Amino acid sequence: MNSGEFAFISWLRDRTPGGPRVLLGPGDDTAVLAPASRPTLATVDMLMDGTDFILSEVGGRAAGRKAMNVNLSDIAAMAGVPTAAVVSVSLPKAGGRDLAEQLHHGLRDAADLFGVPIVGGDTNTWNHPLAISVTMLGEATERGPVPRSGAKPGDWLLVTGALGGSLLGKHLAFTPRIREALEIHEAAPIRAMIDISDGLAADLQHILDESRCGARLTAGAIPIAPAAEERSRTSGKSPLRHALEDGEDFELILAVDPIDGPRLLTKFPYLVKIGECVEAGLWLDDAPLAPAGWVHAMEAKA
Protein backbone atom coordinates (compact mmCIF):
# COMPACT_ATOMS: atom_id res chain seq x y z
CA MET A 1 0.00 0.00 0.00
CA ASN A 2 1.47 3.37 -0.94
CA SER A 3 0.45 6.99 -0.44
CA GLY A 4 -1.35 6.97 -3.80
CA GLU A 5 -3.47 4.11 -2.58
CA PHE A 6 -4.29 5.93 0.65
CA ALA A 7 -5.43 8.96 -1.32
CA PHE A 8 -7.65 6.75 -3.43
CA ILE A 9 -9.12 4.97 -0.42
CA SER A 10 -9.88 8.33 1.12
CA TRP A 11 -11.51 9.43 -2.13
CA LEU A 12 -13.50 6.20 -2.16
CA ARG A 13 -14.65 6.51 1.44
CA ASP A 14 -16.09 9.93 0.75
CA ARG A 15 -18.09 8.44 -2.08
CA THR A 16 -19.28 5.27 -0.40
CA PRO A 17 -22.82 5.50 0.86
CA GLY A 18 -23.59 3.38 3.86
CA GLY A 19 -26.56 1.11 3.96
CA PRO A 20 -28.64 -0.59 6.59
CA ARG A 21 -26.40 -3.67 6.37
CA VAL A 22 -23.04 -1.86 6.47
CA LEU A 23 -21.73 -1.60 10.03
CA LEU A 24 -18.25 -0.63 8.85
CA GLY A 25 -17.31 0.33 5.27
CA PRO A 26 -13.96 0.79 3.49
CA GLY A 27 -10.90 1.88 5.44
CA ASP A 28 -10.49 -0.74 8.18
CA ASP A 29 -8.95 -4.20 7.94
CA THR A 30 -12.27 -5.65 6.84
CA ALA A 31 -15.76 -4.41 6.17
CA VAL A 32 -18.40 -5.42 8.72
CA LEU A 33 -21.93 -6.33 7.63
CA ALA A 34 -24.95 -6.89 9.83
CA PRO A 35 -25.97 -10.54 10.26
CA ALA A 36 -28.51 -11.93 7.80
CA SER A 37 -31.31 -14.32 8.59
CA ARG A 38 -31.12 -15.99 5.16
CA PRO A 39 -28.32 -17.88 3.43
CA THR A 40 -25.45 -15.79 2.07
CA LEU A 41 -24.51 -15.97 -1.60
CA ALA A 42 -20.90 -15.33 -2.66
CA THR A 43 -19.43 -15.13 -6.15
CA VAL A 44 -16.31 -13.68 -7.79
CA ASP A 45 -15.35 -12.78 -11.35
CA MET A 46 -12.09 -11.31 -12.59
CA LEU A 47 -12.08 -9.34 -15.84
CA MET A 48 -8.97 -8.48 -17.80
CA ASP A 49 -8.14 -5.85 -20.39
CA GLY A 50 -7.77 -7.57 -23.75
CA THR A 51 -10.03 -10.47 -22.82
CA ASP A 52 -13.26 -9.09 -21.41
CA PHE A 53 -13.02 -5.63 -22.94
CA ILE A 54 -10.52 -3.51 -24.84
CA LEU A 55 -9.87 -0.80 -22.29
CA SER A 56 -8.44 1.69 -24.80
CA GLU A 57 -11.64 1.43 -26.83
CA VAL A 58 -14.35 1.27 -24.16
CA GLY A 59 -12.80 3.28 -21.30
CA GLY A 60 -12.66 2.61 -17.58
CA ARG A 61 -16.27 3.42 -16.86
CA ALA A 62 -17.65 0.72 -19.19
CA ALA A 63 -15.05 -1.75 -17.85
CA GLY A 64 -16.07 -1.04 -14.27
CA ARG A 65 -19.74 -1.38 -15.13
CA LYS A 66 -19.18 -4.76 -16.76
CA ALA A 67 -17.05 -6.02 -13.85
CA MET A 68 -19.88 -5.25 -11.45
CA ASN A 69 -22.67 -6.43 -13.75
CA VAL A 70 -21.27 -9.89 -14.46
CA ASN A 71 -21.23 -10.52 -10.72
CA LEU A 72 -24.73 -9.12 -10.21
CA SER A 73 -25.80 -11.49 -12.98
CA ASP A 74 -24.51 -14.45 -10.96
CA ILE A 75 -26.60 -13.33 -7.99
CA ALA A 76 -29.58 -13.01 -10.35
CA ALA A 77 -28.98 -16.59 -11.49
CA MET A 78 -29.61 -17.73 -7.90
CA ALA A 79 -32.70 -15.50 -7.59
CA GLY A 80 -30.83 -13.65 -4.85
CA VAL A 81 -30.72 -10.09 -3.59
CA PRO A 82 -27.25 -8.51 -3.94
CA THR A 83 -26.09 -6.98 -0.65
CA ALA A 84 -22.46 -5.84 -0.84
CA ALA A 85 -19.39 -5.93 -3.09
CA VAL A 86 -15.63 -5.78 -2.61
CA VAL A 87 -13.31 -4.92 -5.50
CA SER A 88 -9.62 -5.53 -6.16
CA VAL A 89 -7.69 -4.09 -9.08
CA SER A 90 -4.26 -4.11 -10.65
CA LEU A 91 -4.00 -0.89 -12.58
CA PRO A 92 -1.43 -0.11 -15.25
CA LYS A 93 0.95 2.45 -13.73
CA ALA A 94 0.46 5.02 -16.47
CA GLY A 95 -2.76 6.86 -15.77
CA GLY A 96 -3.72 4.49 -12.97
CA ARG A 97 -5.33 7.06 -10.72
CA ASP A 98 -7.58 8.47 -13.42
CA LEU A 99 -8.46 4.95 -14.51
CA ALA A 100 -9.27 4.03 -10.91
CA GLU A 101 -11.78 6.85 -10.73
CA GLN A 102 -13.36 5.92 -14.05
CA LEU A 103 -13.61 2.29 -12.95
CA HIS A 104 -15.21 3.38 -9.72
CA HIS A 105 -17.80 5.45 -11.55
CA GLY A 106 -18.64 2.43 -13.69
CA LEU A 107 -18.75 0.06 -10.73
CA ARG A 108 -21.10 2.43 -8.97
CA ASP A 109 -23.30 2.96 -12.06
CA ALA A 110 -24.03 -0.75 -11.95
CA ALA A 111 -24.13 -1.23 -8.18
CA ASP A 112 -26.32 1.81 -7.50
CA LEU A 113 -29.06 0.44 -9.72
CA PHE A 114 -29.55 -2.27 -7.11
CA GLY A 115 -28.55 -0.31 -4.01
CA VAL A 116 -25.39 -2.37 -3.53
CA PRO A 117 -22.64 -0.71 -1.45
CA ILE A 118 -18.97 -1.27 -2.30
CA VAL A 119 -17.71 -2.03 1.19
CA GLY A 120 -14.05 -2.75 0.58
CA GLY A 121 -11.29 -2.91 -1.96
CA ASP A 122 -7.63 -3.28 -2.77
CA THR A 123 -5.96 -1.01 -5.29
CA ASN A 124 -2.60 -1.90 -6.81
CA THR A 125 -0.54 -0.72 -9.75
CA TRP A 126 1.83 -2.59 -12.02
CA ASN A 127 3.39 -2.39 -15.47
CA HIS A 128 0.82 -4.69 -17.04
CA PRO A 129 -2.77 -4.39 -18.24
CA LEU A 130 -5.78 -3.89 -15.99
CA ALA A 131 -7.17 -6.82 -14.05
CA ILE A 132 -10.26 -6.17 -11.94
CA SER A 133 -11.93 -8.65 -9.60
CA VAL A 134 -15.33 -8.11 -8.02
CA THR A 135 -16.69 -10.30 -5.25
CA MET A 136 -20.43 -9.97 -4.77
CA LEU A 137 -22.32 -11.04 -1.70
CA GLY A 138 -26.05 -11.57 -1.71
CA GLU A 139 -28.90 -13.09 0.17
CA ALA A 140 -31.32 -15.77 -0.82
CA THR A 141 -35.03 -14.97 -0.61
CA GLU A 142 -37.58 -16.81 1.47
CA ARG A 143 -37.96 -19.39 -1.31
CA GLY A 144 -34.24 -20.19 -1.15
CA PRO A 145 -31.46 -19.92 -3.72
CA VAL A 146 -31.98 -21.49 -7.14
CA PRO A 147 -29.19 -23.94 -8.06
CA ARG A 148 -28.46 -25.43 -11.46
CA SER A 149 -29.48 -28.86 -10.28
CA GLY A 150 -33.25 -28.79 -9.82
CA ALA A 151 -34.64 -29.28 -13.34
CA LYS A 152 -36.82 -32.31 -14.08
CA PRO A 153 -38.00 -33.95 -17.32
CA GLY A 154 -41.16 -32.15 -18.39
CA ASP A 155 -40.08 -28.77 -16.99
CA TRP A 156 -40.52 -25.80 -19.23
CA LEU A 157 -37.36 -23.96 -20.23
CA LEU A 158 -37.70 -20.19 -20.36
CA VAL A 159 -35.34 -17.33 -21.18
CA THR A 160 -35.66 -13.72 -20.10
CA GLY A 161 -34.78 -12.05 -23.40
CA ALA A 162 -33.46 -12.19 -26.95
CA LEU A 163 -30.08 -13.78 -27.59
CA GLY A 164 -27.02 -13.45 -29.80
CA GLY A 165 -24.61 -10.84 -31.07
CA SER A 166 -23.79 -9.38 -27.67
CA LEU A 167 -20.24 -8.57 -28.79
CA LEU A 168 -21.75 -5.72 -30.79
CA GLY A 169 -22.43 -3.89 -27.53
CA LYS A 170 -24.74 -5.66 -25.10
CA HIS A 171 -21.88 -7.39 -23.27
CA LEU A 172 -20.83 -3.94 -22.04
CA ALA A 173 -24.28 -2.50 -21.49
CA PHE A 174 -26.63 -5.15 -20.15
CA THR A 175 -28.83 -4.96 -17.10
CA PRO A 176 -28.44 -7.95 -14.81
CA ARG A 177 -31.78 -9.75 -14.46
CA ILE A 178 -31.95 -9.33 -10.68
CA ARG A 179 -35.47 -7.93 -10.59
CA GLU A 180 -36.80 -10.40 -13.14
CA ALA A 181 -35.39 -13.39 -11.24
CA LEU A 182 -36.87 -12.15 -7.97
CA GLU A 183 -40.34 -11.50 -9.36
CA ILE A 184 -40.47 -14.83 -11.21
CA HIS A 185 -39.22 -16.77 -8.19
CA GLU A 186 -41.84 -15.05 -6.06
CA ALA A 187 -44.62 -15.94 -8.52
CA ALA A 188 -43.58 -19.60 -8.79
CA PRO A 189 -40.57 -21.53 -7.51
CA ILE A 190 -37.82 -21.63 -10.14
CA ARG A 191 -36.32 -25.12 -10.16
CA ALA A 192 -33.02 -24.47 -11.89
CA MET A 193 -31.41 -21.37 -13.36
CA ILE A 194 -28.19 -20.06 -14.91
CA ASP A 195 -27.16 -16.82 -16.57
CA ILE A 196 -25.93 -16.97 -20.15
CA SER A 197 -22.25 -16.12 -20.13
CA ASP A 198 -20.90 -18.86 -22.41
CA GLY A 199 -23.88 -19.17 -24.75
CA LEU A 200 -27.37 -20.67 -24.58
CA ALA A 201 -26.32 -24.21 -25.56
CA ALA A 202 -23.23 -24.31 -23.33
CA ASP A 203 -24.94 -22.84 -20.28
CA LEU A 204 -28.07 -24.95 -20.68
CA GLN A 205 -25.75 -27.95 -20.73
CA HIS A 206 -24.58 -26.99 -17.22
CA ILE A 207 -28.17 -27.13 -15.99
CA LEU A 208 -28.61 -30.51 -17.66
CA ASP A 209 -25.35 -31.90 -16.24
CA GLU A 210 -26.24 -30.80 -12.72
CA SER A 211 -29.89 -31.81 -13.00
CA ARG A 212 -29.10 -35.13 -14.73
CA CYS A 213 -31.70 -34.67 -17.41
CA GLY A 214 -31.87 -33.57 -21.04
CA ALA A 215 -33.62 -30.85 -23.02
CA ARG A 216 -35.31 -30.34 -26.36
CA LEU A 217 -35.18 -26.81 -27.73
CA THR A 218 -37.63 -25.55 -30.35
CA ALA A 219 -35.52 -23.83 -32.99
CA GLY A 220 -38.35 -21.55 -34.07
CA ALA A 221 -39.03 -20.41 -30.51
CA ILE A 222 -35.58 -19.15 -29.59
CA PRO A 223 -35.73 -15.35 -29.41
CA ILE A 224 -33.06 -13.89 -31.69
CA ALA A 225 -31.65 -10.46 -30.93
CA PRO A 226 -31.33 -7.89 -33.73
CA ALA A 227 -27.58 -7.94 -33.00
CA ALA A 228 -27.53 -11.65 -33.95
CA GLU A 229 -29.09 -10.80 -37.30
CA GLU A 230 -26.53 -8.06 -37.78
CA ARG A 231 -23.62 -10.33 -36.92
CA SER A 232 -24.99 -12.97 -39.26
CA ARG A 233 -24.60 -10.64 -42.23
CA THR A 234 -20.82 -10.87 -42.04
CA SER A 235 -20.08 -13.96 -39.94
CA GLY A 236 -21.28 -16.67 -42.28
CA LYS A 237 -23.31 -18.13 -39.40
CA SER A 238 -27.08 -18.09 -39.12
CA PRO A 239 -28.77 -15.74 -36.62
CA LEU A 240 -30.07 -18.83 -34.79
CA ARG A 241 -26.57 -20.12 -34.43
CA HIS A 242 -25.48 -16.80 -32.96
CA ALA A 243 -28.37 -17.01 -30.51
CA LEU A 244 -27.33 -20.53 -29.50
CA GLU A 245 -23.60 -19.99 -29.42
CA ASP A 246 -22.71 -16.39 -28.58
CA GLY A 247 -21.79 -15.76 -24.99
CA GLU A 248 -22.29 -12.81 -22.67
CA ASP A 249 -26.00 -12.23 -23.23
CA PHE A 250 -26.49 -12.37 -19.47
CA GLU A 251 -30.12 -13.35 -19.89
CA LEU A 252 -31.35 -16.12 -17.61
CA ILE A 253 -32.30 -19.67 -18.59
CA LEU A 254 -34.77 -21.13 -16.10
CA ALA A 255 -36.60 -24.38 -15.60
CA VAL A 256 -40.08 -24.29 -14.07
CA ASP A 257 -42.83 -26.76 -13.32
CA PRO A 258 -45.02 -27.07 -16.46
CA ILE A 259 -48.02 -26.33 -14.23
CA ASP A 260 -46.61 -22.86 -13.56
CA GLY A 261 -45.37 -22.22 -17.12
CA PRO A 262 -48.46 -20.70 -18.78
CA ARG A 263 -49.16 -18.38 -15.86
CA LEU A 264 -45.56 -17.13 -15.83
CA LEU A 265 -45.62 -16.45 -19.58
CA THR A 266 -48.79 -14.38 -19.15
CA LYS A 267 -47.61 -12.53 -16.10
CA PHE A 268 -44.11 -11.71 -17.40
CA PRO A 269 -44.28 -10.88 -21.11
CA TYR A 270 -40.48 -10.79 -21.43
CA LEU A 271 -40.33 -14.55 -20.76
CA VAL A 272 -40.04 -16.84 -23.78
CA LYS A 273 -40.49 -20.60 -23.73
CA ILE A 274 -37.64 -22.15 -25.71
CA GLY A 275 -38.21 -25.82 -24.99
CA GLU A 276 -38.73 -28.47 -22.36
CA CYS A 277 -36.61 -30.79 -20.28
CA VAL A 278 -36.50 -34.43 -21.38
CA GLU A 279 -34.91 -37.56 -19.97
CA ALA A 280 -31.54 -37.23 -21.70
CA GLY A 281 -29.60 -35.50 -24.44
CA LEU A 282 -29.69 -31.98 -25.81
CA TRP A 283 -31.86 -31.62 -28.90
CA LEU A 284 -32.71 -28.84 -31.31
CA ASP A 285 -36.09 -29.95 -32.65
CA ASP A 286 -35.21 -33.52 -33.67
CA ALA A 287 -31.45 -33.16 -34.14
CA PRO A 288 -28.95 -33.86 -31.39
CA LEU A 289 -26.87 -30.98 -30.11
CA ALA A 290 -23.97 -32.93 -28.61
CA PRO A 291 -22.30 -31.09 -25.71
CA ALA A 292 -18.94 -30.86 -27.44
CA GLY A 293 -19.96 -31.37 -31.02
CA TRP A 294 -23.06 -29.28 -31.24
CA VAL A 295 -21.28 -26.60 -33.27
CA HIS A 296 -20.49 -29.18 -35.91
CA ALA A 297 -24.05 -30.45 -35.86
CA MET A 298 -25.22 -26.93 -36.55
CA GLU A 299 -22.72 -26.54 -39.34
CA ALA A 300 -23.88 -29.78 -40.86
CA LYS A 301 -27.43 -28.41 -40.84
CA ALA A 302 -26.44 -25.01 -42.26
Next chain:
Amino acid sequence: MNSGEFAFISWLRDRTPGGPRVLLGPGDDTAVLAPASRPTLATVDMLMDGTDFILSEVGGRAAGRKAMNVNLSDIAAMAGVPTAAVVSVSLPKAGGRDLAEQLHHGLRDAADLFGVPIVGGDTNTWNHPLAISVTMLGEATERGPVPRSGAKPGDWLLVTGALGGSLLGKHLAFTPRIREALEIHEAAPIRAMIDISDGLAADLQHILDESRCGARLTAGAIPIAPAAEERSRTSGKSPLRHALEDGEDFELILAVDPIDGPRLLTKFPYLVKIGECVEAGLWLDDAPLAPAGWVHAMEAKA
Protein backbone atom coordinates in the same frame (compact mmCIF):
# COMPACT_ATOMS: atom_id res chain seq x y z
CA MET B 1 -14.88 -19.75 -19.44
CA ASN B 2 -13.29 -22.42 -21.59
CA SER B 3 -12.97 -26.19 -21.42
CA GLY B 4 -9.66 -25.85 -19.56
CA GLU B 5 -11.43 -23.88 -16.90
CA PHE B 6 -14.18 -26.49 -16.60
CA ALA B 7 -11.58 -29.19 -16.09
CA PHE B 8 -9.95 -27.12 -13.38
CA ILE B 9 -13.27 -26.42 -11.65
CA SER B 10 -14.01 -30.12 -11.71
CA TRP B 11 -10.56 -30.82 -10.24
CA LEU B 12 -11.23 -28.18 -7.59
CA ARG B 13 -14.65 -29.53 -6.68
CA ASP B 14 -13.21 -32.93 -5.98
CA ARG B 15 -10.74 -31.34 -3.61
CA THR B 16 -13.07 -28.95 -1.82
CA PRO B 17 -14.19 -30.21 1.54
CA GLY B 18 -17.57 -29.01 2.64
CA GLY B 19 -18.12 -27.52 6.02
CA PRO B 20 -21.04 -26.93 8.31
CA ARG B 21 -21.55 -23.47 6.82
CA VAL B 22 -21.28 -24.47 3.16
CA LEU B 23 -24.72 -25.21 1.71
CA LEU B 24 -23.40 -25.11 -1.87
CA GLY B 25 -19.73 -25.04 -2.87
CA PRO B 26 -17.93 -24.38 -6.18
CA GLY B 27 -19.66 -25.17 -9.46
CA ASP B 28 -22.89 -23.18 -9.38
CA ASP B 29 -23.46 -19.49 -10.14
CA THR B 30 -22.64 -18.60 -6.55
CA ALA B 31 -21.68 -20.38 -3.38
CA VAL B 32 -24.34 -20.56 -0.67
CA LEU B 33 -23.43 -20.22 3.00
CA ALA B 34 -25.64 -20.83 6.00
CA PRO B 35 -26.86 -17.67 7.75
CA ALA B 36 -24.72 -16.37 10.62
CA SER B 37 -25.97 -14.89 13.84
CA ARG B 38 -23.00 -12.53 14.14
CA PRO B 39 -21.76 -9.72 11.88
CA THR B 40 -20.03 -10.78 8.67
CA LEU B 41 -16.48 -9.62 7.91
CA ALA B 42 -15.36 -9.19 4.30
CA THR B 43 -11.95 -8.31 2.92
CA VAL B 44 -10.08 -8.64 -0.36
CA ASP B 45 -6.42 -8.51 -1.40
CA MET B 46 -4.94 -8.93 -4.85
CA LEU B 47 -1.34 -10.10 -5.19
CA MET B 48 0.72 -9.81 -8.34
CA ASP B 49 3.80 -11.56 -9.63
CA GLY B 50 6.71 -9.12 -9.50
CA THR B 51 5.19 -7.05 -6.69
CA ASP B 52 4.17 -9.39 -3.88
CA PHE B 53 6.42 -12.29 -4.84
CA ILE B 54 8.70 -13.35 -7.68
CA LEU B 55 6.80 -16.34 -8.99
CA SER B 56 9.76 -17.85 -10.85
CA GLU B 57 11.73 -17.86 -7.59
CA VAL B 58 9.13 -18.89 -5.01
CA GLY B 59 6.77 -21.07 -7.07
CA GLY B 60 3.00 -21.21 -7.17
CA ARG B 61 2.52 -22.93 -3.85
CA ALA B 62 4.22 -20.17 -1.85
CA ALA B 63 2.35 -17.54 -3.87
CA GLY B 64 -0.99 -19.21 -3.16
CA ARG B 65 -0.17 -19.51 0.52
CA LYS B 66 0.68 -15.83 0.77
CA ALA B 67 -2.46 -14.78 -1.12
CA MET B 68 -4.61 -16.68 1.39
CA ASN B 69 -2.59 -15.66 4.44
CA VAL B 70 -2.66 -11.90 3.86
CA ASN B 71 -6.45 -12.11 3.84
CA LEU B 72 -6.57 -14.32 6.92
CA SER B 73 -4.38 -11.71 8.58
CA ASP B 74 -7.03 -9.04 7.90
CA ILE B 75 -9.64 -11.20 9.60
CA ALA B 76 -7.24 -11.67 12.52
CA ALA B 77 -6.91 -7.88 12.75
CA MET B 78 -10.65 -7.70 13.49
CA ALA B 79 -10.42 -10.59 15.99
CA GLY B 80 -12.72 -12.52 13.68
CA VAL B 81 -13.18 -16.16 12.74
CA PRO B 82 -12.54 -16.81 9.02
CA THR B 83 -15.44 -18.72 7.47
CA ALA B 84 -15.04 -18.95 3.67
CA ALA B 85 -12.91 -17.72 0.79
CA VAL B 86 -13.40 -17.13 -2.92
CA VAL B 87 -10.44 -16.82 -5.27
CA SER B 88 -9.98 -15.29 -8.72
CA VAL B 89 -6.85 -15.59 -10.82
CA SER B 90 -5.40 -14.50 -14.12
CA LEU B 91 -2.80 -17.09 -15.01
CA PRO B 92 -0.07 -16.68 -17.60
CA LYS B 93 -1.02 -18.90 -20.54
CA ALA B 94 2.22 -20.87 -20.51
CA GLY B 95 1.99 -23.48 -17.79
CA GLY B 96 -1.24 -22.05 -16.45
CA ARG B 97 -2.85 -25.35 -15.52
CA ASP B 98 0.13 -26.58 -13.54
CA LEU B 99 0.44 -23.19 -11.88
CA ALA B 100 -3.26 -23.28 -11.00
CA GLU B 101 -2.78 -26.56 -9.18
CA GLN B 102 0.28 -25.28 -7.31
CA LEU B 103 -1.59 -22.14 -6.33
CA HIS B 104 -4.48 -24.24 -5.12
CA HIS B 105 -2.20 -26.37 -2.96
CA GLY B 106 -0.75 -23.22 -1.42
CA LEU B 107 -4.16 -21.63 -0.90
CA ARG B 108 -5.32 -24.77 0.82
CA ASP B 109 -2.16 -25.10 2.95
CA ALA B 110 -3.06 -21.76 4.48
CA ALA B 111 -6.85 -22.14 4.55
CA ASP B 112 -6.82 -25.66 5.99
CA LEU B 113 -4.90 -24.47 9.03
CA PHE B 114 -8.03 -22.57 10.02
CA GLY B 115 -10.64 -24.88 8.52
CA VAL B 116 -11.61 -22.33 5.87
CA PRO B 117 -13.32 -23.77 2.77
CA ILE B 118 -12.67 -22.23 -0.65
CA VAL B 119 -16.25 -22.00 -1.84
CA GLY B 120 -15.88 -20.37 -5.24
CA GLY B 121 -13.48 -19.07 -7.80
CA ASP B 122 -12.84 -17.72 -11.25
CA THR B 123 -9.90 -18.98 -13.30
CA ASN B 124 -8.67 -17.05 -16.33
CA THR B 125 -5.58 -17.07 -18.52
CA TRP B 126 -3.81 -14.28 -20.36
CA ASN B 127 -0.42 -13.37 -21.79
CA HIS B 128 0.64 -11.42 -18.73
CA PRO B 129 1.94 -12.23 -15.24
CA LEU B 130 -0.09 -13.88 -12.52
CA ALA B 131 -2.61 -11.81 -10.57
CA ILE B 132 -4.48 -13.56 -7.77
CA SER B 133 -7.27 -12.07 -5.69
CA VAL B 134 -8.64 -13.68 -2.54
CA THR B 135 -11.81 -12.50 -0.82
CA MET B 136 -12.15 -13.73 2.74
CA LEU B 137 -15.35 -13.81 4.71
CA GLY B 138 -15.40 -14.11 8.45
CA GLU B 139 -17.53 -13.72 11.51
CA ALA B 140 -17.11 -11.48 14.50
CA THR B 141 -17.08 -13.11 17.91
CA GLU B 142 -19.48 -12.37 20.73
CA ARG B 143 -17.31 -9.41 21.76
CA GLY B 144 -17.70 -7.85 18.33
CA PRO B 145 -15.18 -6.95 15.64
CA VAL B 146 -12.17 -4.82 16.60
CA PRO B 147 -11.86 -1.69 14.45
CA ARG B 148 -8.87 0.64 14.18
CA SER B 149 -10.78 3.43 15.88
CA GLY B 150 -11.15 2.42 19.52
CA ALA B 151 -7.78 3.33 21.11
CA LYS B 152 -7.72 5.90 23.93
CA PRO B 153 -4.89 7.90 25.55
CA GLY B 154 -3.38 5.74 28.27
CA ASP B 155 -4.05 2.46 26.41
CA TRP B 156 -1.18 0.00 26.28
CA LEU B 157 0.14 -0.82 22.82
CA LEU B 158 1.11 -4.45 22.33
CA VAL B 159 2.49 -6.48 19.43
CA THR B 160 2.23 -10.22 18.91
CA GLY B 161 5.81 -10.90 17.80
CA ALA B 162 9.21 -9.69 16.65
CA LEU B 163 9.45 -7.31 13.73
CA GLY B 164 11.61 -6.44 10.75
CA GLY B 165 13.40 -8.13 7.89
CA SER B 166 10.36 -10.07 6.64
CA LEU B 167 11.59 -9.81 3.05
CA LEU B 168 14.19 -12.44 3.96
CA GLY B 169 11.42 -15.01 4.11
CA LYS B 170 8.71 -14.38 6.66
CA HIS B 171 6.50 -12.50 4.18
CA LEU B 172 6.02 -15.82 2.37
CA ALA B 173 5.85 -18.07 5.40
CA PHE B 174 4.02 -16.36 8.23
CA THR B 175 1.11 -17.69 10.25
CA PRO B 176 -1.81 -15.25 10.44
CA ARG B 177 -2.47 -14.36 14.07
CA ILE B 178 -6.06 -15.62 14.02
CA ARG B 179 -5.79 -17.75 17.14
CA GLU B 180 -3.82 -15.14 19.08
CA ALA B 181 -6.35 -12.41 18.28
CA LEU B 182 -9.24 -14.61 19.37
CA GLU B 183 -7.69 -15.69 22.64
CA ILE B 184 -6.61 -12.16 23.55
CA HIS B 185 -10.01 -10.70 22.67
CA GLU B 186 -11.67 -13.36 24.77
CA ALA B 187 -9.42 -12.60 27.75
CA ALA B 188 -9.97 -8.84 27.54
CA PRO B 189 -11.70 -6.60 25.00
CA ILE B 190 -9.19 -5.34 22.43
CA ARG B 191 -9.97 -1.68 21.74
CA ALA B 192 -8.18 -1.19 18.43
CA MET B 193 -6.10 -3.47 16.23
CA ILE B 194 -4.35 -3.67 12.85
CA ASP B 195 -2.04 -6.15 11.19
CA ILE B 196 1.41 -4.97 10.14
CA SER B 197 1.52 -4.97 6.37
CA ASP B 198 3.12 -1.58 5.73
CA GLY B 199 5.39 -1.43 8.78
CA LEU B 200 4.95 -0.80 12.49
CA ALA B 201 5.12 3.00 12.28
CA ALA B 202 2.88 3.30 9.23
CA ASP B 203 0.24 0.86 10.47
CA LEU B 204 0.22 2.26 13.99
CA GLN B 205 -0.43 5.64 12.39
CA HIS B 206 -3.66 4.21 10.92
CA ILE B 207 -4.83 3.30 14.42
CA LEU B 208 -3.92 6.79 15.64
CA ASP B 209 -5.67 8.51 12.72
CA GLU B 210 -8.86 6.51 13.22
CA SER B 211 -8.74 6.71 17.02
CA ARG B 212 -7.81 10.43 17.03
CA CYS B 213 -5.04 10.00 19.55
CA GLY B 214 -1.25 9.71 19.60
CA ALA B 215 1.30 7.16 20.80
CA ARG B 216 4.69 7.04 22.44
CA LEU B 217 6.80 4.00 21.56
CA THR B 218 9.67 2.84 23.76
CA ALA B 219 12.62 2.23 21.43
CA GLY B 220 14.21 -0.34 23.71
CA ALA B 221 11.00 -2.33 24.02
CA ILE B 222 10.31 -2.97 20.34
CA PRO B 223 10.96 -6.66 19.63
CA ILE B 224 13.45 -6.96 16.80
CA ALA B 225 13.45 -10.09 14.66
CA PRO B 226 16.75 -11.85 13.87
CA ALA B 227 15.97 -11.12 10.21
CA ALA B 228 16.05 -7.40 10.99
CA GLU B 229 19.55 -7.81 12.43
CA GLU B 230 20.55 -9.75 9.35
CA ARG B 231 19.18 -7.13 6.99
CA SER B 232 20.91 -4.42 8.96
CA ARG B 233 24.32 -5.88 8.19
CA THR B 234 24.00 -4.89 4.53
CA SER B 235 21.27 -2.26 4.42
CA GLY B 236 22.98 0.57 6.26
CA LYS B 237 19.89 0.88 8.46
CA SER B 238 19.69 -0.04 12.13
CA PRO B 239 17.81 -3.19 13.19
CA LEU B 240 15.36 -0.93 15.06
CA ARG B 241 14.66 0.98 11.93
CA HIS B 242 13.95 -2.27 10.08
CA ALA B 243 11.55 -3.21 12.88
CA LEU B 244 9.77 0.13 12.61
CA GLU B 245 9.76 0.43 8.85
CA ASP B 246 9.72 -2.97 7.17
CA GLY B 247 6.34 -4.17 5.99
CA GLU B 248 4.73 -7.59 5.78
CA ASP B 249 5.46 -8.83 9.27
CA PHE B 250 1.75 -9.62 9.66
CA GLU B 251 2.03 -9.39 13.42
CA LEU B 252 -0.80 -7.52 15.16
CA ILE B 253 -0.60 -4.15 16.89
CA LEU B 254 -3.31 -3.85 19.54
CA ALA B 255 -4.48 -1.27 22.04
CA VAL B 256 -5.90 -2.46 25.35
CA ASP B 257 -7.13 -0.86 28.54
CA PRO B 258 -4.11 -0.37 30.86
CA ILE B 259 -6.09 -2.23 33.55
CA ASP B 260 -6.00 -5.36 31.37
CA GLY B 261 -2.40 -4.93 30.17
CA PRO B 262 -0.40 -6.69 32.89
CA ARG B 263 -2.72 -9.68 32.97
CA LEU B 264 -2.54 -10.09 29.17
CA LEU B 265 1.26 -9.94 29.21
CA THR B 266 1.36 -12.68 31.85
CA LYS B 267 -1.24 -14.86 30.18
CA PHE B 268 0.16 -14.59 26.63
CA PRO B 269 3.96 -14.61 26.73
CA TYR B 270 4.25 -13.79 23.02
CA LEU B 271 2.77 -10.32 23.67
CA VAL B 272 5.20 -7.42 23.99
CA LYS B 273 4.35 -3.95 25.26
CA ILE B 274 5.90 -1.42 22.88
CA GLY B 275 4.40 1.81 24.23
CA GLU B 276 1.24 3.64 25.21
CA CYS B 277 -1.31 5.85 23.59
CA VAL B 278 -1.05 9.58 24.31
CA GLU B 279 -3.15 12.60 23.39
CA ALA B 280 -1.43 13.41 20.09
CA GLY B 281 1.59 12.79 17.91
CA LEU B 282 3.70 9.71 17.27
CA TRP B 283 6.84 9.56 19.41
CA LEU B 284 9.82 7.24 19.72
CA ASP B 285 10.94 7.86 23.29
CA ASP B 286 11.11 11.68 23.24
CA ALA B 287 11.61 12.26 19.51
CA PRO B 288 8.72 12.88 17.14
CA LEU B 289 8.05 10.30 14.44
CA ALA B 290 6.08 12.50 12.04
CA PRO B 291 3.61 10.50 9.90
CA ALA B 292 5.26 11.40 6.62
CA GLY B 293 8.70 12.44 7.80
CA TRP B 294 9.46 9.76 10.35
CA VAL B 295 11.98 8.05 8.09
CA HIS B 296 13.97 11.26 7.96
CA ALA B 297 13.70 11.73 11.71
CA MET B 298 15.17 8.25 12.14
CA GLU B 299 17.92 9.02 9.67
CA ALA B 300 18.75 12.18 11.57
CA LYS B 301 19.07 10.10 14.72
CA ALA B 302 21.15 7.38 13.10
